[in-house]
Amino acid sequence: xxxxxxVPSLARAQRRARVRGLLLLGPALVTLGALTLYPTIWxxxxxxxxxxxxxxxxxxxxxxxxxxxxxDPRFWKATEVTLLFTVTSVALELAGGVLAAVALRxxxxxxxxxxxxxLLAWALPSVVTAKLFEWLYHPTAGLINFALGGIAxxxxxxxxxxxxxxxxxxxxxxxxxxxxLCYARLLAIxxxxxxxxxxxxxxxxxxxxxxxxxxxxxxxxxxxxxxxxDALRSFDLxxxxxxxxxxxxxxxxxxxxxxxxxQAVQLGLGSAVGVVVFALVMLVAWAYLRALRRQGLxx
Amino acid sequence: xxxxxxxxxxxxxPGCGRSRESDxxxxxxxxxxxxxGPVDPIxxxxxxxxxxxxxxxxxxxxxxxxxDEQRQFLVINLEGGRxxxxxxxxxxxxxxxxxxxxxxxxxxxGVSRDELSAxxxxxxxxxxxxxxxxxxxxxxxxxxxxxxxxxLARHGFSxxxxxxxxxxxIRVIRAAEGNARLAGYLWQGKQYEGLVVNVLEGLWAxxxxxxxxxxxxxxxxxxAEQVLRFLxxxxxxxxxxxxxxxxxxxxxxxxxxxxxxxFLRSWPYAADLFERRESPVxxxxxxxxxxxxxxxxxxxxxxxGAHLAVTRQTRHPVEAMELAHFLTGPRAQRAMTASGAxxxxxxxxYRDPELVRNSPSLPRIHDLTLAGRSRPVTPYYVIISTTxxxxxxxxxxxxxxxxxxxxxxxxxxxxxxRDLRE
Amino acid sequence: xxxxxxxxxALFLVYAWPFFxxxxxxxxxxxxxxxxxxxxxxxxxxxxxxxxxxxxxxLRALGNSFGVGAITTVLALVLGLFGAxxxxxxxxxxxxxxxxxxxxxxxxxxxxxVSPLYLLMRALDLRDTWLALILANTSxxxxxxxxxLTGFLQEIPAQLEEAAAVDGAGRLxxxxxxxxxxxxxxxxxxxxxxxxxxxxxxxxxYTFTATEASxxxxxxxxxxPGVFEVPWGDIAAASMLASVPPxxxxxxxxxxxxxGLLSGALRE
Numbered sequence: 001x002x003x004x005x006x007v008p009s010l011a012r013a014q015r016r017a018r019v020r021g022l023l024l025l026g027p028a029l030v031t032l033g034a035l036t037l038y039p040t041i042w043x044x045x046x047x048x049x050x051x052x053x054x055x056x057x058x059x060x061x062x063x064x065x066x067x068x069x070x071x072d073p074r075f076w077k078a079t080e081v082t083l084l085f086t087v088t089s090v091a092l093e094l095a096g097g098v099l100a101a102v103a104l105r106x107x108x109x110x111x112x113x114x115x116x117x118x119l120l121a122w123a124l125p126s127v128v129t130a131k132l133f134e135w136l137y138h139p140t141a142g143l144i145n146f147a148l149g150g151i152a153x154x155x156x157x158x159x160x161x162x163x164x165x166x167x168x169x170x171x172x173x174x175x176x177x178x179x180x181l182c183y184a185r186l187l188a189i190x191x192x193x194x195x196x197x198x199x200x201x202x203x204x205x206x207x208x209x210x211x212x213x214x215x216x217x218x219x220x221x222x223x224x225x226x227x228x229x230d231a232l233r234s235f236d237l238x239x240x241x242x243x244x245x246x247x248x249x250x251x252x253x254x255x256x257x258x259x260x261x262x263q264a265v266q267l268g269l270g271s272a273v274g275v276v277v278f279a280l281v282m283l284v285a286w287a288y289l290r291a292l293r294r295q296g297l298x299x
Numbered sequence: 300x301x302x303x304x305x306x307x308x309x310x311x312x313p314g315c316g317r318s319r320e321s322d323x324x325x326x327x328x329x330x331x332x333x334x335x336g337p338v339d340p341i342x343x344x345x346x347x348x349x350x351x352x353x354x355x356x357x358x359x360x361x362x363x364x365x366x367d368e369q370r371q372f373l374v375i376n377l378e379g380g381r382x383x384x385x386x387x388x389x390x391x392x393x394x395x396x397x398x399x400x401x402x403x404x405x406x407x408x409g410v411s412r413d414e415l416s417a418x419x420x421x422x423x424x425x426x427x428x429x430x431x432x433x434x435x436x437x438x439x440x441x442x443x444x445x446x447x448x449x450x451l452a453r454h455g456f457s458x459x460x461x462x463x464x465x466x467x468x469i470r471v472i473r474a475a476e477g478n479a480r481l482a483g484y485l486w487q488g489k490q491y492e493g494l495v496v497n498v499l500e501g502l503w504a505x506x507x508x509x510x511x512x513x514x515x516x517x518x519x520x521x522x523a524e525q526v527l528r529f530l531x532x533x534x535x536x537x538x539x540x541x542x543x544x545x546x547x548x549x550x551x552x553x554x555x556x557x558x559x560x561x562f563l564r565s566w567p568y569a570a571d572l573f574e575r576r577e578s579p580v581x582x583x584x585x586x587x588x589x590x591x592x593x594x595x596x597x598x599x600x601x602x603x604g605a606h607l608a609v610t611r612q613t614r615h616p617v618e619a620m621e622l623a624h625f626l627t628g629p630r631a632q633r634a635m636t637a638s639g640a641x642x643x644x645x646x647x648x649y650r651d652p653e654l655v656r657n658s659p660s661l662p663r664i665h666d667l668t669l670a671g672r673s674r675p676v677t678p679y680y681v682i683i684s685t686t687x688x689x690x691x692x693x694x695x696x697x698x699x700x701x702x703x704x705x706x707x708x709x710x711x712x713x714x715x716x717r718d719l720r721e
Numbered sequence: 722x723x724x725x726x727x728x729x730x731a732l733f734l735v736y737a738w739p740f741f742x743x744x745x746x747x748x749x750x751x752x753x754x755x756x757x758x759x760x761x762x763x764x765x766x767x768x769x770x771x772x773x774x775x776x777x778x779x780l781r782a783l784g785n786s787f788g789v790g791a792i793t794t795v796l797a798l799v800l801g802l803f804g805a806x807x808x809x810x811x812x813x814x815x816x817x818x819x820x821x822x823x824x825x826x827x828x829x830x831x832x833x834x835v836s837p838l839y840l841l842m843r844a845l846d847l848r849d850t851w852l853a854l855i856l857a858n859t860s861x862x863x864x865x866x867x868x869x870l871t872g873f874l875q876e877i878p879a880q881l882e883e884a885a886a887v888d889g890a891g892r893l894x895x896x897x898x899x900x901x902x903x904x905x906x907x908x909x910x911x912x913x914x915x916x917x918x919x920x921x922x923x924x925x926x927y928t929f930t931a932t933e934a935s936x937x938x939x940x941x942x943x944x945x946p947g948v949f950e951v952p953w954g955d956i957a958a959a960s961m962l963a964s965v966p967p968x969x970x971x972x973x974x975x976x977x978x979x980x981g982l983l984s985g986a987l988r989e
Binding site: 014017018020021022023024025027028029031032035036038039040042043046053099100102103104106107110112114115116117118119120121123124125126127128130131132133135136138140141142143146172176180181184204229232233235236239240253254257258261262267270271273274275277278281282285 | 836
């Protein structure tokens with residue numbers, strides 16, 4: 001009687017708990033559904049349309065937009081710029097971030113200030129960073145040309161210099177993220193490991209490669225994932241700094257999508273490019289997490 | 300605490316929506332871009348209008364400075380259905396687009412043939428779509444050639460009739476002057492509408508056009524490539540400095556105004572600025588039509604300017620139309636020309652003695668404007684132009700060959716406008 | 722350790738100098754802006770700040786950014802806290818998958834959702850309003866908040882609440898008096914990050930706003946008016962103003978900010 005009588009009430013309690021949980025989660029799920037999930041489905045639908053709001057054009061097209069993109073030089077150029085930007089920027093951020101963290105680790109005084117400066121660069125609105133670098137890159141009144149000895153390089157106007165200039169600005173802005181992560185991780189490493197290495201006669205480089213880097217391994221993988229996804233989606237900096245110019249040399253897929261959407265008023269084509277960016281981001285995330293899982297690093 | 304939160308939201312959220320309109324005297328809202336020039340003529344004109352129309356008040360609101368932002372602002376508000384303004388200033392290239400989108404009030408009933416004939420024909424044409432008048436011409440622009448009359452006179456040259464002449468004149472003058480800073484020919488090559496205008500003028504000089512009768516881009520691609528190659532050649536041979544590929548109106552006007560260039564392609568607004576008291580080139584600047592490629596083919600300058608239109612959703616159509624008529628009328632245009640840097644669309648004003656006294660180049664500008672040609676009057680002009688700009692720029696900075704740029708531009712425009720003809 | 726000292730010096734230079742230069746630019750007289758050398762101005766002037774604050778656009782934009790940021794943060798925190806508590810403490814069906822989807826939501830590119838959101842705002846006639854921005858910002862703030870708070874909640878052992886239940890306290894009271902104080906630092910981190918991202922948000926703000934009625938600071942800065950030439954001094958002054966909240970956040974609340982960053986990263 002006791003055993004049989006307890007089971008139904010337990011099941012009921014379980015059900016009640018489940019319902020309560022769903023009730024608590026409900027509002028958030030509804031909001032997300034309306035603002036994130038629904039638009040994601042909608043954009044896929046939009047990408048199959050020919051849609052020009054100003055002229056009231058609204059027609060189903062099928063895969064027409066994608067067919068156009070497949071042979072569109074501007075799309076492939078944007079893809080190339082996006083990939084180049086992502087790979088270079090992330091590589092430099094990771095390398096720079098690790099070095100910065102290692103440099104900061106030894107500091108006793110002033111690490112607080114350094115950390116604040118780094119975080120400030122990361123926390124600034126990207127528009128502020130863009131305007132900051134636009135001024136630094138000014139051909140005649142800019143600090144960078146001045147520091148280079150007065151050479152009048154046209155950073156943002158020369159097709160060969162614009163992308164490096166953009167990457168530099170982005171690395172400046174995002175390196176702190178990696179640096180802070182690594183710094184926190186390094187702080188957790190007990191000092192005796194380094195002392196032991198020193199006793200064993202290891203030099204700075206050997207200490208770095210044999211001890212520091214492997215211990216940073218996991219956090220670097222995570223930083224790599226975050227930063228890659230962010231770089232692929234990056235929009236603000238290139239849009240404000242160069243507008244995608246000159247002549248499309250800094251036009252990433254995001255800028256191309258935006259211009260198609262709101263300048264050429266082609267909501268269908270712009271949505272198609274947006275879907276491509278979405279697919280790219282999801283693909284990278286999935287491939288990355290799978291690789292992590294294989295290495296047994298994932299939870 | 301939760302109750303407080305909900306109360307907070309209830310109070311704030313309604314405020315997040317639109318504000319209600321209040322009743323009272325007829326209030327018209329005029330949206331216009333800042334009028335260049337020493338004095339802003341608009342407030343006084345509006346005061347005159349209010350005096351003549353008791354019970355009507357006009358609020359003038361300034362649009363953002365850049366043309367793109369003005370358009371984005373207007374489009375977003377007009378699309379939303381409740382624009383909150385009645386009369387607006389439009390760049391002439393937006394009129395057919397806005398008319399087709401159904402945002403403008405048809406002004407044809409209130410305009411007579413006589414009244415229209417007082418304006419430049421190309422200005423009237425720019426405000427016409429499907430044989431209806433959608434906007435009234437307000438001020439006028441035309442592309443023309445500024446030249447250093449003193450330098451040319453020194454070598455016995457008259458203003459060049461063809462590009463070949465101009466290049467030769469530049470060569471001789473530069474060799475004689477020995478001034479390394481003296482540029483030959485300045486024009487606008489930045490990736491914006493100005494670049495399209497410069498290329499357009501090149502196309503016309505070469506005997507071709509931007510669109511054919513059906514609205515297809517570059518009916519003669521070979522000629523279009525030739526125009527781009529010519530512009531590149533100007534930079535390669537040093538006739539134009541390399542920075543013209545990033546130059547707009549102001550960044551070319553200043554060097555010419557400082558005496559650092561022989562020729563400048565620009566708009567009439569600069570003429571008065573060159574004649575200011577402290578200008579280094581005062582009294583040395585002449586105006587001429589753009590050079591031709593072939594002596595027999597005309598090379599018209601591109602006309603431009605602004606129109607005034609009335610929103611279709613205005614609650615006071617009669618008063619709004621009257622405001623538009625007033626501001627584009629002879630008295631208002633006269634006041635604007637006298638105090639600003641704008642040129643009128645009414646042809647008679649160019650021979651007005653008082654205006655000519657203050658701005659002696661007016662008659663010249665009149666003739667040049669009459670010989671000018673308007674950009675294609677099509678609702679799709681902005682789409683075409685914004686698609687063209689990166690392609691043309693790519694050809695100029697040598698990221699793409701002219702052939703590729705022309706081909707890519709055609710392909711894109713075809714895709715955007717397929718079966719969307721007028 | 723000369724190398725290390727050198728590296729630190731380089732780091733300071735690279736990260737301190739640009740701010741300092743922008744600050745200097747904002748205080749340089751107009752006539753001395755475009756000439757280099759000299760680096761330092763002959764005198765400091767407030768003309769740029771005055772110019773920026775005189776035109777009400779920037780002030781209005783600051784107000785808009787604060788309002789939108791504050792409301793977004795409150796909304797995201799409330800919805801996120803309920804949601805995170807539901808996931809962390811209750812046997813919600815499919816919770817693993819749900820959490821994964823929510824976390825995936827933080828990776829959604831804004832450029833993909835901007836066109837449907839644009840149409841949505843247009844249909845609801847919400848363009849140029851605070852609400853449009855609040856909703857758009859919530860779309861990416863909420864997944865982040867849920868993710869962070871779920872993690873923080875999972876760190877707090879459920880036994881604490883169960884012990885309180887044994888002592889006779891209801892679920893709500895246990896939450897209020899036991900969990901909330903422990904969760905406070907996590908809440909602070911989530912709130913700070915949300916406010917910061919909302920303040921910095923550009924793409925949605927640029928697309929959905931049209932006038933100073935709703936324009937936020939990044940958009941106002943990007944659309945900074947210049948009559949003839951670019952007003953670098955005024956832009957620098959406006960940039961300084963736009964950087965104040967991030968500056969305050971970083972200096973005063975560094976601990977919480979870093980904690981938020983770390984916990985987000987250490988959790989997958």
